[in-house]
Amino acid sequence: MIGRAVIEPTWGAAELDALRELYSPLRRFAAVIGRWDVDPDDLVQDAYARVLRADPSRIDDLGRYLRRTIANLATDQRRADARAAAVHRVTVVAETTDDAYPSDLADLMQVEPRVRALLFLVDVEGSPISDAADAVGMSSASARMALMRARRRLRAELNAEYSSE
Amino acid sequence: MNELERRLDLLARRGTPRGADAVLEAANSGSDGAATPGEIDDSVSDATPPDVIPFVTAEPARRRRRPFGSLIAAAGMAAVLVVGAVAVSGLLGSGGGSNSPEGAVRQLADAVSHEDPIAAADVLAPSEVGSLEATVSNAEHRAADLRLVDSASAPLRGVDLSVDGLQLSTEPLGPDVTKVTISSGTMSARTEHQLFSQLLQRAMHGAHDESSSVDLAHLADDQPTFLVAIKQDGKWYVSAAYTVLEYVREANRGPAPDFDVPPASALGADTPDAAVQDALRALSANDFNRLFSLVAPDQIPLYAYRSSLAQAIGDSRTDFTVTQLSTSSTTNGDTANVVLHASGSTSSGPWSWDGGCLHSRDPNVDTNGDTNASTSADYAYCVSGTPSVFGGLAFFVLPIGPGRGATSTTPAPIAVVRRDGRWFVNPVGTVLGLLDGSIGKVDQRTLYATLGLSQDLPADGALTLGRPVSLAGDDSPAPRVLALHGHAGERIVGAFDVPNLASGDDIESYDGGEATVYDSDGKRVSPGALFPGQVMTLPRDGDYKVVVQVYGFAPASGTFTVWHEADAPESALHPPGLGDQQCEITDDGGSMCSSSSAVSSPFDSSSATTATSTP
Numbered sequence: 001m002i003g004r005a006v007i008e009p010t011w012g013a014a015e016l017d018a019l020r021e022l023y024s025p026l027r028r029f030a031a032v033i034g035r036w037d038v039d040p041d042d043l044v045q046d047a048y049a050r051v052l053r054a055d056p057s058r059i060d061d062l063g064r065y066l067r068r069t070i071a072n073l074a075t076d077q078r079r080a081d082a083r084a085a086a087v088h089r090v091t092v093v094a095e096t097t098d099d100a101y102p103s104d105l106a107d108l109m110q111v112e113p114r115v116r117a118l119l120f121l122v123d124v125e126g127s128p129i130s131d132a133a134d135a136v137g138m139s140s141a142s143a144r145m146a147l148m149r150a151r152r153r154l155r156a157e158l159n160a161e162y163s164s165e
Numbered sequence: 166m167n168e169l170e171r172r173l174d175l176l177a178r179r180g181t182p183r184g185a186d187a188v189l190e191a192a193n194s195g196s197d198g199a200a201t202p203g204e205i206d207d208s209v210s211d212a213t214p215p216d217v218i219p220f221v222t223a224e225p226a227r228r229r230r231r232p233f234g235s236l237i238a239a240a241g242m243a244a245v246l247v248v249g250a251v252a253v254s255g256l257l258g259s260g261g262g263s264n265s266p267e268g269a270v271r272q273l274a275d276a277v278s279h280e281d282p283i284a285a286a287d288v289l290a291p292s293e294v295g296s297l298e299a300t301v302s303n304a305e306h307r308a309a310d311l312r313l314v315d316s317a318s319a320p321l322r323g324v325d326l327s328v329d330g331l332q333l334s335t336e337p338l339g340p341d342v343t344k345v346t347i348s349s350g351t352m353s354a355r356t357e358h359q360l361f362s363q364l365l366q367r368a369m370h371g372a373h374d375e376s377s378s379v380d381l382a383h384l385a386d387d388q389p390t391f392l393v394a395i396k397q398d399g400k401w402y403v404s405a406a407y408t409v410l411e412y413v414r415e416a417n418r419g420p421a422p423d424f425d426v427p428p429a430s431a432l433g434a435d436t437p438d439a440a441v442q443d444a445l446r447a448l449s450a451n452d453f454n455r456l457f458s459l460v461a462p463d464q465i466p467l468y469a470y471r472s473s474l475a476q477a478i479g480d481s482r483t484d485f486t487v488t489q490l491s492t493s494s495t496t497n498g499d500t501a502n503v504v505l506h507a508s509g510s511t512s513s514g515p516w517s518w519d520g521g522c523l524h525s526r527d528p529n530v531d532t533n534g535d536t537n538a539s540t541s542a543d544y545a546y547c548v549s550g551t552p553s554v555f556g557g558l559a560f561f562v563l564p565i566g567p568g569r570g571a572t573s574t575t576p577a578p579i580a581v582v583r584r585d586g587r588w589f590v591n592p593v594g595t596v597l598g599l600l601d602g603s604i605g606k607v608d609q610r611t612l613y614a615t616l617g618l619s620q621d622l623p624a625d626g627a628l629t630l631g632r633p634v635s636l637a638g639d640d641s642p643a644p645r646v647l648a649l650h651g652h653a654g655e656r657i658v659g660a661f662d663v664p665n666l667a668s669g670d671d672i673e674s675y676d677g678g679e680a681t682v683y684d685s686d687g688k689r690v691s692p693g694a695l696f697p698g699q700v701m702t703l704p705r706d707g708d709y710k711v712v713v714q715v716y717g718f719a720p721a722s723g724t725f726t727v728w729h730e731a732d733a734p735e736s737a738l739h740p741p742g743l744g745d746q747q748c749e750i751t752d753d754g755g756s757m758c759s760s761s762s763a764v765s766s767p768f769d770s771s772s773a774t775t776a777t778s779t780p
Binding site: 028032048052107108119124151152 | 170185
């Protein structure tokens, strides 16, 4: 490109290593928050592609930036697909997708994805609620409420499942 | 690790990781394609994190290219440049435009930089935006009436836009149609919250002034940014319609547009009713050429772009038949409004359109966007201009769930125009008509709910402990605000009683809704919400507000009741299926749930009486 009016920021070796180090936790996060039929690596790749266009010196917390990006990408996909599904059912033959998931994950997959991601970040990864809320784009208060409700319901369902075995 | 944690961990490990290097390399090649793995030195914008970018952005690149997906992306990109300049416009001049295609784009950029909506509107194609003036004026005044802005004449006060370093190149696409590519340039935005209206400042409490900028040359993931300019009456204007269609063509690598279009007299339909009826029949028959010929070519050149649109549509086909069709129209000169009633069937069952609502029997779509074929129900999607607090495109389409007999009380007419003696469907006019209706229906209650300020509204009524509040007959999606006079130490519990909840609902919908309690200072009372099994202790004597929000697919009937703990029914204190667990928000912001169940639970790491506490 010629005649650019802005200084081009660069991603050096250190910054790229930081991205590599974040890959595993980001992939796990993407696997929890994304649709079942979406490869978690695709979400991570999209997030990387976006951050590579940003100025690394202006990003204070790369992990936070990327988690929010993945959460937003996953939300965009769900909203667009839900809206399109309503019209597609009438006007367009729907594309078939293989969305079957294991039975022991069925209860989890019924949880709203951002709440599912909250459960994962707080209960599995040990994140403070404020950090987890920030990662999925919720307020801390909403996140606390959502976690409480999700744990109550899942606790009941798991108890019922356990009792029936 | 308890069972829940084990399952979460299992979910997190799904699939086969491709590895950091492979993903990073793929992302690098997709970001701009030219950099080496070790150093990326090309086309990097200084975009800030997505949650602070104030513009509409393009849809992210998808692994599967869906029909119309590129259309959505193109509309987003066009909106970045157009909406920033024409968010609100006072007047549309008929003598605007520029002497060249490049001049039209520079004029638009200059108008954005100077926040001059009139100058911006002057350079947009009059044939496309001619009916926008009334809608925009309507929106301005409504925003001022509701105190969303301090003055209708300065709706963008507090937002500073700037376009800098613009470099352009041009490429003729056809007679009087030129593509103007932005080879470099940045658009910056800065907010100064103290200049916003008091209402907006309250809604943004705690937010800081922000600034961000985008690289205009690379708004899309995989193609350069451009606008299309067209020549009308000797002047060049920026065309939103041509721009969107050209993006669709580029994204799908479609054939060049065919500007050798028959005159309007050879297209369209004989009457306003025939234009609408023929369009529906064409859509049902997948006759897209006929469908495109029924849209005024000077408004949206679908017919010229029919080949690339057909390519974008690909093998997708509509899945509905039309068995009954009737229309009624009112004509005023060269314009008309047509109300459509129709019905037929799809592979899922019958459908009908009653003039404002589409009724169908479909499997549920859950929050993952997946269909849940184990249940099906009658759903309605109404475009009657009912405002929605759920934002975005839900403003136009409000889904109504089962058990709620939705019929359109206000028909949504389809606008039609006459050109050279023939009648054409007017999509822009139709949408603007809906928008006008929606704007007129936005009231303080809806606006405050959208801004998260329902607790600042006057109460709709009083809440009496032990007395159910009926939720029936309330078509507004905005929450209700109820006044409660409480005492320090008073322990209360609340519950919704909602019959016919939509099946397949997500976990947050189980209770039917949410009731949030605020004290007289507008602060939430811990633990914030009232729901079964959760006892709330009021902190002091005084007046409280209870904001009652029924979830999503609102039921046709139901009640919400709050009791003193001592008077509450067993079902409210100990909801079925939840055992006797009680949860409290702890001082450090976590939640503690406890149960005296004698049966050990896979939920907990230990057995018998348990308490789980999380940070």
